[in-house]
Amino acid sequence: xxxRREGPVDPMPKSPPPEEGGGPRxxxxxxxxxxxxxxxxxxxxxxxxxxxRQRTGE
Amino acid sequence: MSWQHYFPxxxxxxxxxxxxxxxxxxxxxxxxxxxxxxxxxSSPTWFSQKIRDHLxxxxxxxxxxxxxxxxxEPPGNGGFLTNAGRIYMDxxxxxxxxxxxxxxTDVVASDRAGDLLLQQTIEQLGFSDRxxxxxxxxxxxxxxxxxxxxxxxxxxxxxxxRRGMAPLVTFLVTRQIFTGSxxxxxxxxxxxxxxxxxxxxxxxxIGARGRxxxxxxxxxxTDHIVNDFFEWVQHNRAIVNTRDEPLADPNQYRxxxxxxxxxxxxxxxxxLKLGTTGLVLQLIEEGHAPQDxxxxxxxxxxxEISQDQExxxxxxxxxxxTMSALExxxxxxxxxxxxxxxxxxxxxxxxxxxxxxxxDLHGDYQKLVGRVDWASKLWxxxxxxxxxxxxxxxxxxxxxxxxxxxxxxxxxxxxGLLDEGRVxxxxxxxxxxxxxxxxxxxxxxxxxxxxxxxxxxxxxGSEANQLTESGGLFPSYVINWSIFxxxxxxxxxxxxxxxxxxxxxxxHLESVIV
Numbered sequence: 127x128x129x130r131r132e133g134p135v136d137p138m139p140k141s142p143p144p145e146e147g148g149g150p151r152x153x154x155x156x157x158x159x160x161x162x163x164x165x166x167x168x169x170x171x172x173x174x175x176x177x178x179r180q181r182t183g184e
Numbered sequence: 185m186s187w188q189h190y191f192p193x194x195x196x197x198x199x200x201x202x203x204x205x206x207x208x209x210x211x212x213x214x215x216x217x218x219x220x221x222x223x224x225x226s227s228p229t230w231f232s233q234k235i236r237d238h239l240x241x242x243x244x245x246x247x248x249x250x251x252x253x254x255x256x257e258p259p260g261n262g263g264f265l266t267n268a269g270r271i272y273m274d275x276x277x278x279x280x281x282x283x284x285x286x287x288x289t290d291v292v293a294s295d296r297a298g299d300l301l302l303q304q305t306i307e308q309l310g311f312s313d314r315x316x317x318x319x320x321x322x323x324x325x326x327x328x329x330x331x332x333x334x335x336x337x338x339x340x341x342x343x344x345x346r347r348g349m350a351p352l353v354t355f356l357v358t359r360q361i362f363t364g365s366x367x368x369x370x371x372x373x374x375x376x377x378x379x380x381x382x383x384x385x386x387x388x389x390i391g392a393r394g395r396x397x398x399x400x401x402x403x404x405x406t407d408h409i410v411n412d413f414f415e416w417v418q419h420n421r422a423i424v425n426t427r428d429e430p431l432a433d434p435n436q437y438r439x440x441x442x443x444x445x446x447x448x449x450x451x452x453x454x455x456l457k458l459g460t461t462g463l464v465l466q467l468i469e470e471g472h473a474p475q476d477x478x479x480x481x482x483x484x485x486x487x488e489i490s491q492d493q494e495x496x497x498x499x500x501x502x503x504x505x506t507m508s509a510l511e512x513x514x515x516x517x518x519x520x521x522x523x524x525x526x527x528x529x530x531x532x533x534x535x536x537x538x539x540x541x542x543x544d545l546h547g548d549y550q551k552l553v554g555r556v557d558w559a560s561k562l563w564x565x566x567x568x569x570x571x572x573x574x575x576x577x578x579x580x581x582x583x584x585x586x587x588x589x590x591x592x593x594x595x596x597x598x599x600g601l602l603d604e605g606r607v608x609x610x611x612x613x614x615x616x617x618x619x620x621x622x623x624x625x626x627x628x629x630x631x632x633x634x635x636x637x638x639x640x641x642x643x644x645g646s647e648a649n650q651l652t653e654s655g656g657l658f659p660s661y662v663i664n665w666s667i668f669x670x671x672x673x674x675x676x677x678x679x680x681x682x683x684x685x686x687x688x689x690x691x692h693l694e695s696v697i698v
Binding site for chain 1: 214216217218219220221222228229274275276277279318323324325326328329330331333443564567568571579580582583584585586587595597600601603604
């Protein structure tokens with residue numbers, strides 16, 4: 127296909143620059159901030175998967 | 185040597201800095217709805233309709249359809265939004281279709297805008313404690329599945345044949361190693377069918393593992409893909425959907441419609457899924473895709489890769505050679521580097537991240553946490569299992585699986601990872617808020633957005649969304665993806681998704697009173 131462009135090339139505001147070093151931080155298993163994730167997981171209703179009954183879609 | 189040594193100049197680039205060359209992207213997402221009550225008075229469909237109605241009637245985010253779009257889409261079933269996307273009911277699910285986007289950043293922001301539009305409506309309605317929107321593709325109890333559909337605009341000259349699309353099938357079967365969202369267990373074999381040697385047979389007859397024996401697999405949709413090519417979308421889902429519905433000038437364009445992918449929570453995986461697929465489509469269009477990687481039984485391979493607990497991901501090729509999905513992806517990456525590198529900054533971002541993910545997949549999967557959804561989910565589940573001394577068949581793990589996809593930011597496990605700074609962002613919250621209201625300004629969506637805003641402005645209160653018509657047989661407006669008509673005016677075709685049509689739409693709407 128031929129190149130076709132119209133309008134501003136940057137139609138939405140720019141994202142912030144990448145963090146130091148770029149990209150995601152590598153996970154650190156066992157690090158202290160994992161505690162918050164464990165707290166969040168312990169609050170999950172163990173029966174919610176049983177309640178989650180959906181219709182098949184496309 | 186790590187991949188950064190190959191791409192030092194690219195790593196810092198963000199994908200927003202340039203559009204990907206000649207590609208229009210779109211995503212359609214069907215949401216699940218979880219009711220947090222043992223004996224709810226209302227069904228998921230009832231809640232979904234309340235959310236839709238509030239969004240259109242009270243928030244006035246768009247205009248509801250006044251016409252029958254199809255046998256299952258009566259007037260009022262859904263409508264176009266001011267951001268030029270759509271929200272509607274489909275098979276009882278709330279569904280959001282993004283506007284046409286010409287960059288990965290726009291399509292990711294528009295996709296997240298749909299999530300936030302619906303989640304904010306739940307909160308405004310006071311439903312937050314009663315229901316959760318779950319952006320996944322399966323339920324563990326009934327084996328229901330619902331989709332995340334990708335759309336890519338290609339030239340009409342695209343080789344849309346079994347032979348021409350063989351490289352695409354190989355790429356799609358193997359890309360799940362970084363695009364999959366992962367799930368606990370598998371679909372029951374009683375409901376699962378698979379294509380073998382052009383026949384579709386029950387999966388149980390080939391000894392496929394049932395849900396009880398499978399702890400975790402990397403993709404949600406693969407159990408439900410039973411064919412390589414097919415034109416329909418329910419009960420016989422294919423790796424490539426062959427329905428010819430370009431939603432654009434059929435002499436110039438074709439729309440590649442894919443329904444085998446999982447809904448992604450991470451922005452990174454969403455962008456990488458669309459970006460790598462876009463590049464492979466380009467390689468095929470230009471005749472540069474590798475031709476010696478045709479998979480022997482692609483549907484079977486799709487499921488075997490997803491379910492491989494050792495993550496060796498071996499694939500038998502028609503040449504009788506055995507390769508891993510990772511090696512196959514590296515072949516596609518090499519090809520894309522050779523023919524696409526340097527064509528624009530977004531392409532180079534995709535190439536760098538594709539290389540990074542494939543490099544890291546050679547090692548511990550935990551390196552992918554925050555970027556790849558299945559790896560993020562598996563890491564959370566393994567952490568919880570270890571801490572609580574649970575076996576894989578504990579029902580709590582299925583509930584955690586769902587919670588990863590909960591769009592409630594105070595509860596969802598993906599958002600927990602985000603809060604902990606473990607997830608890279610490609611957008612910002614401000615950008616997503618803009619995408620909730622505004623269309624991309626470099627595609628056909630911009631003109632449609634002007635139309636929707638005009639209809640909302642020209643009608644007082646919520647009149648635009650009242651379905652009682654007093655003006656005769658033709659409704660006051662009909663909007664479709666590639667054409668619209670306002671009563672009293674000729675139809676306005678928008679066959680080229682690369683054009684905005686903005687000035688023409690404004691002229692067309694001058695003096696129109698709807």
